[in-house]
Amino acid sequence: MKQKKQSLGWVSEHSEWLAQFDSATLLSKILDLYESEAIYIVDKNQQVLYWGGGMEKLTGLRQENAVGKPCLAEFTLAEIDDNQEQSIKLSQANGDSITLKKVSQILFDRSGAFAGGIAVLTEALESAPATFVPKVLATAKQNFHGILSRSPTMHDVFQIIQNAAETEATVLVRGESGSGKELVAKAIHTLSARRNAPFLAINCAALSSNLLESELFGHVRGAFTGAIKDHSGLFQRANGGTLFLDEVAELPLELQAKLLRVLQERNYIPVGGNRTIAADVRIVAATHRSLREEVKNGQFREDLMYRLRVVPIFLPPLRERREDISLLIWHFITQHNDERVRIIEKIDPQAMRLLLDYAWPGNVRELHNVVEYAFAVGRGSTLRLSELPPEFREPRVVGTQKQPAKRNPALDTEDEASAIRQALEQNHGRAGLAANVLGMSRATFWRKRKALGL
Template identity: 55%
Template structure:
């Protein structure tokens, strides 16, 4: 048992749990540094407030342990004192036999495998699905799985990234346009909704959709018809929507950046994909799988990682998740030699001090004044993609902010 006080800090660890885990946790340590539920901060919140049992990783010293956790609230009258966390070690999955390859997503992680079972159930329905996860966690692969396992599998699957296009072009790409609707519209275009008819439409980074377009999207979902840009007559469409985002839509709604009614339409069944750092047992096996794939196209055969390389790979935060791991392994395969991956074979960022962007730059888009935007552009040498990264926003959001602030060169 792990006792947690009202400030969400560790109060005590029972001797029985210390013996099971082979380590202890210092009193006063924030719970977020000790327990990492699969699903992140939101899952930790639901663990404490709703008492639902969940899978997690528990840190004791330099080691992490897979565990199952359930929280019991401790009260005195109406006053909350803290929680007693009932912790049971969960068996590690050490063999390839416990691994699963699900429509391109490989894992040994039991929580991600549980999500696979949810995907299989949801795929058989017509319900709208919102897939939430960081970049590189496999959101589009899950979207493909939802389509492939559905009754619509023989129909088309269309995908569009809502963050990659300016608003006027995004509307045309989604709903289509008629000839002469705008300069350059020399012929009719059906748009993704009509192209996905009788199939599935994947809306990636849906939180980046501008508010005026959200209203039109809501009408399409309610009426199941689209009106092309420049057109007058509605066109019936039969499409299942699968949306994805790396943001919490409820927070976007609270901030006034996303319509609540559209969120409820899209978020009928939410699916949360864990990040790679939340499934550390997958890091080295996935890395070796990628190296084996590279060996099919090259001559080098990698058999193992040196202790130093293992430590660096397992200690990396993997902000780009599986996509980043794949790229790191390709770099390692090309640069290194022989059957062992060593520390020197890894990209420079694994050995260089980590650069942290100035905290004063990042913030909600609505609070980014012209001075902060100019400072980010200056620091990025005029590169808008890098400036957007420093500000913690997408490139399209930066473009809109530049336009709103009337910064020169924003058109």
């Protein structure tokens, strides 16, 4: 009761600050923060309105099988349950029985009538060791051709991939290093009519200009010193299939003209050759840079940018879809467990807290490397804090200078209001898809849209 009075006092004291927010938005943000906790909400008829990720882990009952249905007897909330602590026993799918502590808050409507409630479940101390963390494994819905996510933003990306794959349109994937751009390219290929032909990839930043030209377009014998025989380039070897050009912004200007010819004329001439070769290849390009900025700086051809950017796909960094971190951690742990060198069944809470709070500048690739590091340096069934890389144990340094905000590539030539309005029109009012086109998270898109009165 004391804690409840403290909460009411805080709300009263900060009522002016709270008044600037919509209550539904506040609740949504709070639930997003605790999405991995065992929280559920029921209405006055004991129908489940919300079933958090932690409830899925504890009960084995999936969200889609719980929401909109009457809750089980042990989860019902009555008016007398307000601010009560109760112990309940629950049988899990594997036959084990666990003891849970249920804490609830009852909700009343404006007339004072019972309107439902919200409850939190935690494991009783005697039912599990302190280091226990329930495994979070991807469902079929959360695994899109090897791209794991339960983020609504990423599910919008999945839909764009699905739709784009059914066409022959050139796709440009924009995302930070390690965010999964090549997985997107492979998914487009797998879902396309070209799936039975080759999928080949090249990093445009990895080779010198001469080697890159030869690797892409091939060369004939005698074209240069060391060219002792004809060499088939990637365009020829990928004929009928898909060619993935990673870091396409690093492509030298002289090769950009040759790539433009392939996209326009569907043919090319090998290095040192004198005859054209037909090119039946779909291009999926990727970059972590803004091609519009590269065009402004004179480093990229504008006509080629438009040829590559027919369907832009923006991949949000891992720090903007934090609900995926635990999902990916357990996915990679399961992969390494299969190698039988070490079996990890638990994660120490301190280690898990650092993993969840980390900024992940290297995105999914860095997360995979961290899990691999833990398997290499540690032993036993528990992943401990001491088994994380050194940067996780170093004190955090808070910078004194604010970094300049990165300008959104979709907004370089038009103001935000017209860009957002156009994106909404193009996507028939679907905010998630519009946000994706502009390279924004759904939260940022919603905030800007509201601020601009759109």
